[in-house]
Amino acid sequence: MTNDESLAARAAWLSYIGGYTQGEIARRLDVSSAKAHRLIGQAHKAGLVRVFIEGAPGECLRFEEEIARRFSLQSCVVAPDIDDDDARGSRFRFAGVGAAAAKRLYAVLEGGNGLTIGLGKGRSLAAMVQNFPRIERPDLKFVSVSGSLTRNLSANPYDIVHNMVERTGGEGYFLPVPYIAASTRERELLIAQKSVADVMELARRADVYVIGVGAVGRDPAIKAHIQQVGMVSDDEWRDLQDKNAVGDIMGCFIDADGLRVDSAINRMTLGLHLEDLKGRRVIAVVGGKDKGQAVLAALRTGAVTDLIIDEGTAASILKIADGEGA
Incomplete structure (x- = not known):
């Protein structure tokens, strides 16, 4: 030191x-x-400080109970909105959810030895890692559930496997392919590689999954993270909008009912499918603005068992669901 x-x-x-x-x-x-x-x-x-807040505001607790009951979840955690001032930057929009997710993952890891954790990507999960303490757990394995690269083969800045390995001393397994292939032919070639197949098989055997949920917004002035890093083209994004996609889970784009949309990009995703998660413990961690419709759609897939969201998203989910009579 x-x-x-x-x-x-x-x-x-x-x-x-x-x-x-x-x-x-x-x-x-x-x-x-x-x-x-x-x-x-x-x-x-450096991860020398672990601060977990045990209490929650009454409004958050009421949201948790209602969402868990309505969507038959094992658990729901609603983090208080800490700061909605855009001038402070996106980091603060994910802070509350990141802290809540770190606390939940810490409890999950304490509950078992030799666990394999399937990890998704995104800013919410990156915030979780930032709040996760340093622990000595060489028995743990962390594996990507979707492609770890962008289409130009650069590293995804929000792939968190490496950072979780640093925090825990565990083993990390990356899926050395793009999040979304450039064509169905490229996907077939990549998926046939033994190294890729081996990592995907390990991911399918994970004990717990921690994933994010992305939103397919309608505002052309606001680009989603996967657009910003070149994972999808503008034309592909417009096609998803035309097909009424509202969100994505592990690169699977879904509509408001939680069904896979009929878009070419859904045939080029590299990683696990929603069907691989059915019947498993799946913790969805979602922060940021305007995610209510996407999270509601993710809940309707039936794949999510535990949900960690912010206060604004919780209110949005219930408002949308109530408006639809759900």
Whole structure:
């Protein structure tokens, strides 16, 4: 451990256990107030601090009970909306859901040895990893449930297997193919590779799945994450909109009823299918704006058993469902 790492750990103890203010920590460690602040931030980033909030506002609890009951879920966790100010950036929109998901995954991992966890992708799951503490669990395996690359074969910035391996000391297994192939022919060639087939078989045997849900929005001025990183083209996106797709799970694009839409892109997805998840424990972690319709559709697939969402999405789900008479 370097001197700065040691100071960061000491600053974390003084702050969270000792209750010291930032100024008091600075004086205690003989550093500037600005450095004390940086040390506490460094401790967070290094996973030295685990902060799980045990309580929840009453409104969130009521949402949890209603959504779990209505959609027959094993559990539903609704994180309070922390900040809806776009000027602060997207990181804050996923903070609450990320913290709630980290707490739930930590509890899942504590409950068993030698677990294999199937992991999806996205900003919500990335926020979960950011809030996950460092633990020593070399018995764990983390495996991608969908292609780990973009179409130009660059790494998906929100593929979280590597980061979970860093946090736990477990083993990581990537699916070394694009999230969505460029053609059905390319998909057939890639899926036939032994290395790909082996990882997919491991993913099918996972004990628990933690996945995200993407939204297919209608606003042409707002590009979804998979558009921004080049996973789908603008033409393909317009086709999905024309086919009334509202969301995607592991690259499977679905309509408001949770049914796979008849689009060419659904025949080019590389990874597990929704059918592979049926009857398994599937924790969907969803944060961000305007996800209500997509999450509702995901619930209607019957694949999701546990749901972690933010307060705004919870309200949106119930409002849409009530409006449809669901």
